Amino acid sequence: MNLGLTDKVVLITGAAGHAGSIGETMLQALADEGAIPAIIDRNARGFGYVENLKDRGIDAHFAQTDVTDPVQIEKSVNEIIDKYGRIDVVINNVGVNDGAGLDASYEEFMQSLKLNLVSYFLVVKHALPKLIESKGNILNIGSKVALTGQGGTSGYAAAKGGVLALTREWANDLIKHEIRVNALIIAESWTPAYDNWIKTLPNPEETLAGIRKTIPYQGRMTRPEEISDSALFLISERSGHTTGQYVFVDGGYVHLDRALLGQQEEAQSISEA
Structure with missing residues (x-):
């Protein structure tokens, strides 16, 4: 589908993760749609991604950035503006469930907020003049943790709750500039980071099977490609009258009746009979 993203400068944070991560998957999808990805991420892997895109004839830029550092964020956003002269879309994708719980120090809690929430504010703050020009x-x-909690991750939960609040606040604040603001909320998605985490547990296969059973639709985890497809739709003009919305790509994890889980197992048994 042509989403009309050709030559749109899309500033995306957290897109230099491992191949198959949500950010990297969105990066590749943006390139496939003809957009110009401008990546902000701390991992030097982003240089290789950009070189690979340029080898395909696709314009892209990487600004290596520690997004917990306000000075680096401002410098990197200005670097993108200096290169392209505009910003059409911002995708705030940074997210690390860092386990900063009630036993964490003040410094650890604040670091979690800086990474998972404050970075969102600062990227938008510095990109805003160009977003106003482009009516971007x-x-x-976002994350289901903002709505369901998880236990043991106060920093991440507070940050992701703040992300949802900022989404509605900015949608109100920026409507006069015809700037749409939405949040995409995910739950259990199979990524390289998730794979690495599950392998650290005593019974990874058993644990993974249990997690899958908690997902009402098809009893499976969300694929990064499904998240990416929804993200690209939301930033495109195909979604041109959608703003202030929380869009869930989670297989019904947050909202559907848990009674469905038993029905899911019954349907699986019938299909295997």
Whole structure:
């Protein structure tokens, strides 16, 4: 589908993760749609991604950035503006469930907020003049933890709750500039980081099977490609009258009746009979 993203400068944070991560998957999808990805990430892997895109004839830029550092964020956003002269979309994709719980120090809690929430504010703050010029839009990547909690991750939960609040606040604040702001909320998604985490547990296969059973739709984890497809739709003009919305790509994890889980197992048994 042509989403009309050709030559749009899309500033995306957290897109230099491992191949198959949500950010990297969105990066490749943006390139496939003809957009110009401008990546902000701390991992030097982003240089290789950009070189690979340029080898395909696709314009892209990487600004290596520690997004917990306000000075680096401002410098990197200005670097992108200096190169392209505009910003059409911001995708705030940074997110690390860092386990900063009630036993964490003040410094650890604040670091979690800086990474997972404050970075969102600063990227938008510095990109805003160009977003106003382009009448662009903002997509914040959220997490079900903001709504369900998880236990043991106060910093991440507080940050992701703040991301949802900022989404609605900015949608109100920026409507006069015709800037749309939405959040895409994910739950259990199979990524390289998730794979690495599950392998650290005593019974990884058993644990993974249990997690899958908690997902009402098809009893499986969300694929990064499904998240990416929804993200690109939301930043495109195909979604041109959608703002202030929380869009869930989670297989019904947050909202559907848990009674469905038993029905899912019954349907699976019938299909295997």
